[in-house]
Amino acid sequence: MSRCPATVSRLMVVGYNPGLEALLVWLLPTASLVLVELDGSWSSVGQGSGRLVELVTPRQLS
Numbered sequence: 001m002s003r004c005p006a007t008v009s010r011l012m013v014v015g016y017n018p019g020l021e022a023l024l025v026w027l028l029p030t031a032s033l034v035l036v037e038l039d040g041s042w043s044s045v046g047q048g049s050g051r052l053v054e055l056v057t058p059r060q061l062s
Contacts, residue, residue: 004042031058
């Protein structure tokens with residue numbers, strides 16, 4: 001994300017790797033969608049720079 005140009009206002013991060021998977025399994029149900037608003041530019045993204053706006057779980061979609 002830190003390499004994303006400042007002109008980009010929205011970014012979708014999709015990933016699968018052991019570290020990301022372990023964190024998300026601990027935090028979220030499988031196949032969840034999370035909307036996070038960030039303060040500042042992409043290059044300044046770090047711990048505490050975002051806030052959860054919306055969480056959609058598969059159960060909510062059925």
